[in-house]
Amino acid sequence: MLLLSRVFCGANAMSSIEKALKKSKSESAGAKKLPANVVSDSSKPESAVSSTLENAAAAANAKPTKNRQQARSVRFCDIDLEGLEQKGIITPGSVRSRFKEEYRLIKRPLLDRVFGEGKSRSGKPNNVIMVTSATPGEGKTFNAISLAISIADEQNRRVLLIDADVVNPSVARTFGVEESDGLVDYLSGDFGDISELLCQTNIEDLTFLQAGKRHHLTTELLASKQMAQLVDELSRRYPDRIIILDSPPLMHTSEAGVLASLAGQVVLVVAENATKQSDVKKAIARLGNRRDIGLILNKSRTTNSKYGYYYGYGEDRE
Numbered sequence: 001m002l003l004l005s006r007v008f009c010g011a012n013a014m015s016s017i018e019k020a021l022k023k024s025k026s027e028s029a030g031a032k033k034l035p036a037n038v039v040s041d042s043s044k045p046e047s048a049v050s051s052t053l054e055n056a057a058a059a060a061n062a063k064p065t066k067n068r069q070q071a072r073s074v075r076f077c078d079i080d081l082e083g084l085e086q087k088g089i090i091t092p093g094s095v096r097s098r099f100k101e102e103y104r105l106i107k108r109p110l111l112d113r114v115f116g117e118g119k120s121r122s123g124k125p126n127n128v129i130m131v132t133s134a135t136p137g138e139g140k141t142f143n144a145i146s147l148a149i150s151i152a153d154e155q156n157r158r159v160l161l162i163d164a165d166v167v168n169p170s171v172a173r174t175f176g177v178e179e180s181d182g183l184v185d186y187l188s189g190d191f192g193d194i195s196e197l198l199c200q201t202n203i204e205d206l207t208f209l210q211a212g213k214r215h216h217l218t219t220e221l222l223a224s225k226q227m228a229q230l231v232d233e234l235s236r237r238y239p240d241r242i243i244i245l246d247s248p249p250l251m252h253t254s255e256a257g258v259l260a261s262l263a264g265q266v267v268l269v270v271a272e273n274a275t276k277q278s279d280v281k282k283a284i285a286r287l288g289n290r291r292d293i294g295l296i297l298n299k300s301r302t303t304n305s306k307y308g309y310y311y312g313y314g315e316d317r318e
Contacts, residue, residue: 184214
């Protein structure tokens with residue numbers, strides 16, 4: 001609301017320009033009365049007046065944007081760590097457990113591909129990892145968050161977790177933070193700088209980008225050149241950064257296929273005794289002819305833990 005005072009129109013604009021002109025003349029007059037031992041840069045008073053006039057005119061013609069109204073201070077998200085622990089999600093500094101060990105095994109081949117190969121055969125950056133599932137309810141968000149926190153525990157590794165499930169975002173709710181502007185707001189042009197939307201968290205080395213507002217053209221926004229440029233920029237900004245995309249389910253939306261085209265690696269979460277084998281095959285087929293697909297078997301009853309895991313890359317179809 002305070003920034004509205006910067007907007008002028010019609011007579012008010014001319015009034016502001018006149019005031020600026022008078023102020024400049026007054027300052028020039030005052031400069032002539034300076035003591036002899038004080039040097040004044042007033043050899044070209046007409047230039048000062050002209051510059052002031054131009055600045056006032058620019059202010060008069062300026063239009064308020066969400067960018068100007070947005071505070072420049074860094075955003076902060078205070079994740080409810082106790083709430084995460086109650087949900088069974090990994091938290092920093094938690095005691096050694098089977099579940100935590102499973103994620104150490106899951107993340108290792110992912111990290112090896114990131115820092116060993118750099119880019120996938122498709123040319124996409126391996127440090128962009130999409131976590132998805134065939135159908136809803138298989139635990140993709142649970143695993144995306146756990147993977148992000150586990151990697152953030154690594155030495156000299158930064159993680160950016162993006163809630164790219166723009167159809168049904170749930171990361172903020174799981175974190176226990178209030179929903180706010182995010183990815184869709186940037187892609188739709190409401191923000192000009194993505195850094196205004198990145199949220200630092202109370203988990204060291206973990207940054208979070210929310211999905212943002214609902215939009216009827218989410219598929220088109222995610223398929224836009226701007227989205228591709230954003231992912232490329234974020235993936236290259238820090239050499240030690242891992243980007244994790246929490247994606248919509250492959251069988252229920254078109255957005256997941258678009259996101260897969262931007263990721264160097266894909267992790268497919270499969271719920272034991274819940275996901276049909278036919279759905280898994282269809283989901284993999286939708287990902288295309290690629291070998292960088294990992295599988296996590298979730299909610300397994302074959303181990304002492306209720307989570308369980310299996311991880312392996314798809315066969316080379318080339």
